Amino acid sequence: MPDPIVQLVEDELAWFREVRQAHSQLFPGQDGLYPIPFFGDIRRASTLSLSLNPSWKEFAPARRWLTGLDSAALATRLLHYFDLPFPECYPWFQQWEKALLYCGCSYERDAAHVDLSSCPTLRPTDIPNGDPRRVALAELMGENAGHLLRVLRLCPRVRIVIVIDYEFVFGDGGHLGVFETFRNLVGNDPRLIVDEGNSPPVIRGNGPGTLPDWLFKNRHVVRERLENGEDLRFG
Numbered sequence: 001m002p003d004p005i006v007q008l009v010e011d012e013l014a015w016f017r018e019v020r021q022a023h024s025q026l027f028p029g030q031d032g033l034y035p036i037p038f039f040g041d042i043r044r045a046s047t048l049s050l051s052l053n054p055s056w057k058e059f060a061p062a063r064r065w066l067t068g069l070d071s072a073a074l075a076t077r078l079l080h081y082f083d084l085p086f087p088e089c090y091p092w093f094q095q096w097e098k099a100l101l102y103c104g105c106s107y108e109r110d111a112a113h114v115d116l117s118s119c120p121t122l123r124p125t126d127i128p129n130g131d132p133r134r135v136a137l138a139e140l141m142g143e144n145a146g147h148l149l150r151v152l153r154l155c156p157r158v159r160i161v162i163v164i165d166y167e168f169v170f171g172d173g174g175h176l177g178v179f180e181t182f183r184n185l186v187g188n189d190p191r192l193i194v195d196e197g198n199s200p201p202v203i204r205g206n207g208p209g210t211l212p213d214w215l216f217k218n219r220h221v222v223r224e225r226l227e228n229g230e231d232l233r234f235g
Contacts, residue, residue, distance in 0.1 A: 010071035040112030
């Protein structure tokens, strides 16, 4: 039988080729893009961070992504994303690595990252308000979020999920939020969502201005959960 992670990546590659062709206006005009269903070794991660989607700038030439990677090669690069001596992880992760250290975990050892969407699209900030592409982007994010459950089911040791919440407005008052979408995806499971994300195991934070402070103040609670809590099950 094929490795389930390699099979996941193969299916994501096939889906990504279709999506990029159908929604080319939502992607930057560059070659060498790949879907990223996860960053880091989800097989051993006790902590997951979760946000919106990977940055297309991850695929800048200096980051040395080879073209034409097959599913096995891409899965290997993603599993070892934080282990590689070069290139270092995308700078966005550095602020969250510091926050994780408050809780005694690290992307280099026992944490990984996932997103609602695996597609490295244009960022919402790249698309002006009122542009119909914002609606199309939100629809794509919502569609791809369903793929996240498959990724989560391949994370056998997770005990904490840290949601780096982000919300963007599209259309006539419509909005898409990371925490809200994740909560709907897992069915607002009371074993996961406690006190609207203000208590473990799923922790909601609004960005670098508040989330690291929360993790520092509540580090003992988070560490207790990591040391003695049960592994989470998603669906």
